[in-house]
Amino acid sequence: GENVEQHPSTLSVQEGDSAVIKCTYSDSASNYFPWYKQELGKRPQLIIDIRSNVGEKKDQRIAVTLNKTAKHFSLHITETQPEDSAVYFCAAIIPNQAGTALIFGKGTTLSVSS
């Protein structure tokens, strides 16, 4: 079945720096890749997603890139701010099913210090 690996598990950056989180997936049939941000004690929040027919997507300071050949996708956060500190999860939709079931990476704890 589908497997998602996420790196790094922790990431510390200075305010204003960029942060990059990388994920790889195992099943080439996956076609939807969302990213979630989870602050302490809160629900996971969908921040950006990408479909397999697109190579890159941007939304203000965040962007996601997808390399289907290598089966990996990355989250890029530019000009980081303290409020970006949270756990970030990547996910891939389980392929060949009619529903929306997701397989998640283990998460990256991002700490932005001012």
Next chain:
Amino acid sequence: KAGVTQTPRYLIKTRGQQVTLSCSPISGHRSVSWYQQTPGQGLQFLFEYFSETQRNKGNFPGRFSGRQFSNSRSEMNVSTLELGDSALYLCASSSGQGANEQYFGPGTRLTVT
């Protein structure tokens, strides 16, 4: 639109008991998925319901079950609770019709003693 809601927010149960958790999706959404979140295993897919039918199931034992009602509200039940069932149980709402975006509820924190 109101977001996804879950009740109760916190539960403490004893081993061997059973528990029922409830999830109300975003108005108009017909798909509800359930996930278990633990520090060790992360977010794991339990099952998905769409139009009152289970559409997908993860790799959890039969003690974990669910259902969906005609108004799209969903419940999940865990029978014969074990200590390892202690976790945050999250449900996610999706339109379920060609759109994959899922929006999570606040979760139910279950503690089994």
